Amino acid sequence: MKIIILGAGQVGSSVAESLVSESNEINVVDTDVGLLRQLQDRLDLRTVVGNAALPSVLRQAGAEDADLLIAVTQSDQTNLCACRTAETLFKIPTKIARLRSSDYTQHPELLDNKNFCVDFSICPEQIVTDYLLKLIEYPEALQVLKFAEGLVSLVAARTVPGGPLVGKPVSDLRQHLPQIDARIAAIYRRDQPIVPEGDTLIEAGDEVFYLAATRDIRRVMSELRHRDQPTRRILIAGGGNIGSRLAGAAQDRYQVKLIELDELRAKGLGATLDRTLVLHGDATDEKLLAAENIDEMDFFLALTNDDENNIMAALLAKSLGARRVLALINRRAYADLLQADRIDIAISPAQISIGSLLAHVRRGDVAAVHSLRRGAAEALEFVVHGDRSTSKVVGRRICELDLPRGATIGAVVRGPSPDTPGAPLGQVLIAHGDTLIEPEDHVIIFIAHKELVPKVERYFQVGLAFF
Amino acid sequence: MFSPDLINEARIGCGLEIASKKRLLEMLADLLAGDHPRLHTESIFERLLERERLGSTGLGHGIALPHARIREVTQVQGAFVKTASGVDYDAADGEPVDLAFALLVPEAANEEHLRLLAHLASLFSDPSIRAQLREADSPAALLRVLNSR
Numbered sequence: 269m270k271i272i273i274l275g276a277g278q279v280g281s282s283v284a285e286s287l288v289s290e291s292n293e294i295n296v297v298d299t300d301v302g303l304l305r306q307l308q309d310r311l312d313l314r315t316v317v318g319n320a321a322l323p324s325v326l327r328q329a330g331a332e333d334a335d336l337l338i339a340v341t342q343s344d345q346t347n348l349c350a351c352r353t354a355e356t357l358f359k360i361p362t363k364i365a366r367l368r369s370s371d372y373t374q375h376p377e378l379l380d381n382k383n384f385c386v387d388f389s390i391c392p393e394q395i396v397t398d399y400l401l402k403l404i405e406y407p408e409a410l411q412v413l414k415f416a417e418g419l420v421s422l423v424a425a426r427t428v429p430g431g432p433l434v435g436k437p438v439s440d441l442r443q444h445l446p447q448i449d450a451r452i453a454a455i456y457r458r459d460q461p462i463v464p465e466g467d468t469l470i471e472a473g474d475e476v477f478y479l480a481a482t483r484d485i486r487r488v489m490s491e492l493r494h495r496d497q498p499t500r501r502i503l504i505a506g507g508g509n510i511g512s513r514l515a516g517a518a519q520d521r522y523q524v525k526l527i528e529l530d531e532l533r534a535k536g537l538g539a540t541l542d543r544t545l546v547l548h549g550d551a552t553d554e555k556l557l558a559a560e561n562i563d564e565m566d567f568f569l570a571l572t573n574d575d576e577n578n579i580m581a582a583l584l585a586k587s588l589g590a591r592r593v594l595a596l597i598n599r600r601a602y603a604d605l606l607q608a609d610r611i612d613i614a615i616s617p618a619q620i621s622i623g624s625l626l627a628h629v630r631r632g633d634v635a636a637v638h639s640l641r642r643g644a645a646e647a648l649e650f651v652v653h654g655d656r657s658t659s660k661v662v663g664r665r666i667c668e669l670d671l672p673r674g675a676t677i678g679a680v681v682r683g684p685s686p687d688t689p690g691a692p693l694g695q696v697l698i699a700h701g702d703t704l705i706e707p708e709d710h711v712i713i714f715i716a717h718k719e720l721v722p723k724v725e726r727y728f729q730v731g732l733a734f735f
Numbered sequence: 736m737f738s739p740d741l742i743n744e745a746r747i748g749c750g751l752e753i754a755s756k757k758r759l760l761e762m763l764a765d766l767l768a769g770d771h772p773r774l775h776t777e778s779i780f781e782r783l784l785e786r787e788r789l790g791s792t793g794l795g796h797g798i799a800l801p802h803a804r805i806r807e808v809t810q811v812q813g814a815f816v817k818t819a820s821g822v823d824y825d826a827a828d829g830e831p832v833d834l835a836f837a838l839l840v841p842e843a844a845n846e847e848h849l850r851l852l853a854h855l856a857s858l859f860s861d862p863s864i865r866a867q868l869r870e871a872d873s874p875a876a877l878l879r880v881l882n883s884r
Contacts, residue, residue: 335757734789
């Protein structure tokens, strides 16, 4: 695929990085020569220096031949203008814009084809905030990801000694929870993936990925580890874009405190976040944390824009007795060092938001993608089309499919009826060997190795005879 | 032999300088829209792209058969393009495509359309036909080869 990325900042460069290794031709546009040079030194891509909204710059970046435009500059206005230009002058088929201001997204008509021609808008800060909210809601989980309009969730959790299913084979899940259907899609043991079979024994310390109807995920979790207390008190370090959004979204349901270093910013936040206690101070200050009763906190989230500060603050909070700590970490090497060690959860914002872009890069009708295990694994939601003769998937039972080892179908979601396209999805079918796949089903598949993705994409494609 | 309604010289492009799948589909959409009263390049392009997204129509050996259903036509319409050099088409064999036959069929696609697709696939599976198409230097010459079987 020929892809133009506008903006070489944090979002643009991490998007470039995750797309470049695949069979894509990538062109990155930015006004900052230094940023572009850094990218080019590391990655096999082309760059153009210039204003991303200018027709001549877009042309130079290969707009006439591009399949996809990803406009992720810092400026919403530049991104919008670039999408409009790309449509009018170059007919780029798919245009994605990063829009931070909710002003625009509140008026979807502005983004339609008569106006700014944005096919999909993304707000990475909002995606990260939603992700964090799920972790607050499910304190036992490492990750909770939504598929099929939220009907199905993929949950990652670490098993602990004494969990009812620990020491038992995977197939026992059904006997333990006869009234609930769930599927263990992958197990990571000491960071290595294990393809789960019915007789695979679950060990304490395993990172287990399972799929279940969203309403059932707590019940399944209780098989892997004892129920933690629900989250009540939260302390957020950093009142930037993500920290302030999260406080705003969480303050009605939880007791939220927020520490912001910048005095003016802290004052401003204090005025807008009416149910959050906003404090001015340094989250790596031991005395401040102690004074704010860090040992009574259910969840401490270090969300400043400084990796080192986040790591230090989270380590400190943990040692001072916070029940669970999380650090936002942009540098991948740091995140790799830390997870599962002394910081409970280390997350990379780029990794979390990349899935929403990957859904448009993957071949086939892909409704959702989540990048997992720092990009090493992926979970995809395919919408299948055709019939037994034009598809390798439709009209077959899951046990008949010839998918590569390491690709596991976890769930199938079926619409109410084929006569009402557009109607909301209805039935969640947890995958079993005899599950029959019907046209227009949403099939959710876990892929343990990213290298297998192209094979799986091909497998789900319709054949030539599909009209 | 194809009927002139299906394919004719006006809807054939020969030796076009095209560098991408996107431009190739755009060119085919343009030829298909031609002087048709109800067809527009944009909507054909969109339909062809949508279909490609579900699965590449690259047959292998440098051939592609992009196709789509479209409300505006009552009978099958075709267009053919030979590019000056191959474009990356995400075909099954990974080979770049330089010969593309596009088809638009009415919404109610039927057996006849499948037979036409099968006929085209078998025509292009013949190495000598492919060689003759690559040698042809004008729309008229390309049409003669297409009609030779």
